[in-house]
Structures are given as C-alpha cells and as structure tokens.
Amino acid sequence: MPEGKPLTAWAPPDGREVFHTNCPARQVIDHITNRWGIWVLLGLRERPLRFFEVRDRIEGISEKMLSQTLRTLVADRLVWRKVESTVPPQVTYGLTEFGEGAADHLGGMFDWIRGNAAVFTEACESERQTD
Amino acid sequence: MPEGKPLTAWAPPDGREVFHTNCPARQVIDHITNRWGIWVLLGLRERPLRFFEVRDRIEGISEKMLSQTLRTLVADRLVWRKVESTVPPQVTYGLTEFGEGAADHLGGMFDWIRGNAAVFTEACESERQTD
DNA sequence: CAGTATCCTGGGGGATACTG
DNA sequence: CAGTATCCCCCAGGATACTG
Numbered sequence: 001m002p003e004g005k006p007l008t009a010w011a012p013p014d015g016r017e018v019f020h021t022n023c024p025a026r027q028v029i030d031h032i033t034n035r036w037g038i039w040v041l042l043g044l045r046e047r048p049l050r051f052f053e054v055r056d057r058i059e060g061i062s063e064k065m066l067s068q069t070l071r072t073l074v075a076d077r078l079v080w081r082k083v084e085s086t087v088p089p090q091v092t093y094g095l096t097e098f099g100e101g102a103a104d105h106l107g108g109m110f111d112w113i114r115g116n117a118a119v120f121t122e123a124c125e126s127e128r129q130t131d
Numbered sequence: 132m133p134e135g136k137p138l139t140a141w142a143p144p145d146g147r148e149v150f151h152t153n154c155p156a157r158q159v160i161d162h163i164t165n166r167w168g169i170w171v172l173l174g175l176r177e178r179p180l181r182f183f184e185v186r187d188r189i190e191g192i193s194e195k196m197l198s199q200t201l202r203t204l205v206a207d208r209l210v211w212r213k214v215e216s217t218v219p220p221q222v223t224y225g226l227t228e229f230g231e232g233a234a235d236h237l238g239g240m241f242d243w244i245r246g247n248a249a250v251f252t253e254a255c256e257s258e259r260q261t262d
Numbered sequence: 263c264a265g266t267a268t269c270c271t272g273g274g275g276g277a278t279a280c281t282g
Numbered sequence: 283c284a285g286t287a288t289c290c291c292c293c294a295g296g297a298t299a300c301t302g
Contacts, residue, residue, distance in 0.1 A: 017177060019170050021191045025245035026170075033164035035274080039150050039157075046148060051284050060152045062276060067285060077250050088283040089282085098250050105240030112232055114156035119208050119229050166294075182264050193296060198265060219263040220302085 031076055032102065036061055036069040041078065041095065041103040042110060048082075048094030078102055162207055163233060167192055167200040172209065172226065172234040173241060179213075179225030209233055 019026055032038055036058070043049065043057040055066050070093055073079040078099035084090035095103055150157055162168055167189070174180065174188040186197050201224055204210040209230035215221040226234055 016188075017174065018188050019173065019190060023245075024248040025241055028244050029169065029241060033166070033169060035164075038160065038164060042150065043148065057147075057149050059150060063285070064277090064287095065275060068275090077253070083284095089285090091284060098247055101243050101247070102240060105236055105243060108239070109233060109236030110156055110160060112236060113159050114154075116229055116232070117155045122208065194265070195267095195297090196295060199295090214264095220265090222264060 028076055028078075028102075031072050032078070032106070034069070034072070036065050037073060038106055040066070040069050040073060041099060042106055044079065044093060044095050044099070045103050045107055048092050050090060050092055054093060073099070159207055159209075159233075162203050163209070163237070165200070165203070167196050168204060169237050171197070171200050171204060172230060173237055175210065175224060175226050175230070176234050176238055179223050181221060181223055185224060204230070 032041065039058045039061070040054060043054050049057070051066070051070075054070075055061060055063065058066070061069075070079060070081070074081050074093075077096055080094055080096050082092045082094075084092070163172065170189045170192070171185060174185050180188070182197070182201075185201075186192060186194065189197070192200075201210060201212070205212050205224075208227055210224055211227050213223045213225075215223070
C-alpha cells in the first residue's frame with residue numbers, strides 16, 4: 001500500500017458494488033476466511049485464551065496452522081498477543097477492538113446459520129438423491 | 132447426515148464453545164468462506180443477477196470457479212437459480228431467504244471492516260518494517 | 263449467453279521432529 | 283508450554299478449449 005489511496009473510493013459510487021482484488025477490506029476478509037481465521041476469531045470471543053486452549057476449541061486445526069493463522073491475525077490487528085516470560089512461558093491471545101467487531105459479525109452469522117441448520121440438512125438429503 | 136443428530140447439541144452446553152468438524156453450521160460456513168462464496172453472496176445482495184453480471188462484480192474470479200461456487204451455494208439453499216429457456220438462454224441467480232440472512236451478516240462485517248480500513252493500512256505499514 | 267471438460271501448477275496445509 | 287523447521291502431498295483453482 002505504498003501510495004495512500006483514498007479508501008472511501010472502494011465504496012460503491014452508483015450502488016453497483018464491485019469487489020476489487022486490492023480493496024483493503026477484501027484482503028482482510030480473505031485473511032479471515034483463509035480456512036482457519038474465522039474459527040480462531042470465534043474461539044477467542046468468550047475470553048482471551050492460551051495457545052493450546054485455542055487449539056482445543058477448534059477441531060481439526062494443526063499447531064502449524066494455528067500458529068500461522070494467529071500471526072496473520074495479529075499482523076492484521078484483529079488479535080493481540082501477550083507473552084508472560086515465566087517458566088513455562090505463557091502466551092495469551094485475545095481480540096482487539098477491531099477483532100471484536102469482526103468476530104461479532106461472524107458470530108452473528110454463525111449463530112444464525114446454526115439456527116437454520118434444518119435448511120442445510122434438507123439440502124444434504126436432496127443432494128443424496130441427485131448423486 | 133444419515134442419523135438425525137440433534138442439531139441443538141452443537142450449542143455450547145457450558146459456555147465453552149467448541150467448533151466441531153461435523154457441525155452443520157461449520158460446514159455451511161466452510162462453503163461460504165471457500166475463497167469465493169462470500170463474494171458471490173455479497174454480489175447478489177443488491178438484486179438477482181445473471182451469470183456474467185456476477186462475474187463482472189467480482190474481480191479475479193474465473194468462470195469455472197464462479198460456476199462451481201454457485202452450484203455449491205444453490206445446493207446449500209443459500210442461492211436460487213432460474214433458467215429462462217430463451218435463445219440465448221438467460222440464467223438468473225438470487226439470494227434465498229436463508230442466503231439473505233447470511234449475506235446480511237457478511238455485508239455488515241464487510242462494511243464495518245471497510246470503515247476500519249485505516250487499522251489495516253497501519254498494520255501493512257508496520258509489517259513493511261519487520262520484513 | 264452460460265456454462266462444461268481437460269490439463270496442469272502452486273501453495274495450502276498435514277505429519278513429524280526439533281527447540282527455548 | 284508454545285511454538286519453529288522440514289518435508290511433502292494433494293487439490294483448489296487458473297488457463298484454455300469446447301458445447302448447447
């Protein structure tokens with residue numbers, strides 16, 4: 001982002017929304033939706049967590065991916081990281097104000113989809129027919 | 132989804148949220164966040180669109196990926212598809228009620244992130260330092 | 263116009279082993 | 283405990299060509 005592009009330029013001028021590859025918001029969302037980002041953000045909603053606590057809340061995530069995802073989210077200012085230099089070391093991750101806002105939206109969507117799970121289940125059944 | 136699992140079981144029993152791989156909501160979200168899903172849903176928010184209209188609103192998407200993504204979203208009951216057997220054929224895609232709900236949450240997040248783009252821009256700058 | 267079919271490559275991401 | 287380092291595989295997804 002060398003030249004300071006006017007960020008408001010990404011708003012739709014005539015109501016016709018176009019999603020450009022270099023829209024900063026698209027880039028952030030691409031990070032969030034990079035397979036694990038959303039689950040890490042949702043996992044941190046309740047309270048800050050330590051590394052393995054996060055891992056234990058997200059079935060299927062590897063330590064490598066968790067570490068990598070956390071680093072990206074920290075770089076994006078969605079998550080903060082606090083190191084306690086005790087022995088053994090304690091590292092805590094939590095949502096920044098920015099991250100909380102994002103997580104609230106994601107959480108709202110998640111809860112809503114979960115509430116409509118029946119729709120998805122129906123879809124699964126009818127897919128079995130066409131297979 | 133052969134045996135009818137109680138979907139409410141996925142709600143956190145003790146407030147400790149865990150995201151299981153076979154949680155239906157997680158599966159739907161994994162579809163949505165499958166690189167292009169979110170952008171297709173957001174692109175359809177304003178009004179139903181034809182195939183190439185959708186493509187033109189999402190920079191960087193290939194026709195193959197658009198077609199594939201649309202099929203998944205239709206199967207998940209997030210998007211409907213209407214075929215007009217004219218010559219040339221007209222195919223229109225739009226959000227179902229289910230899809231609208233999901234898109235509203237995604238749109239809220241997108242707008243909110245866009246409004247906070249400055250946070251991300253700062254993050255980019257400080258990353259340049261550490262590189 | 264609205265797609266499929268085919269081929270092919272990059273990097274997302276898993277497994278395992280190692281470190282402060 | 284909280285990670286890195288390394289190796290390696292697989293498939294998401296791009297490019298191109300073809301079809302109803």
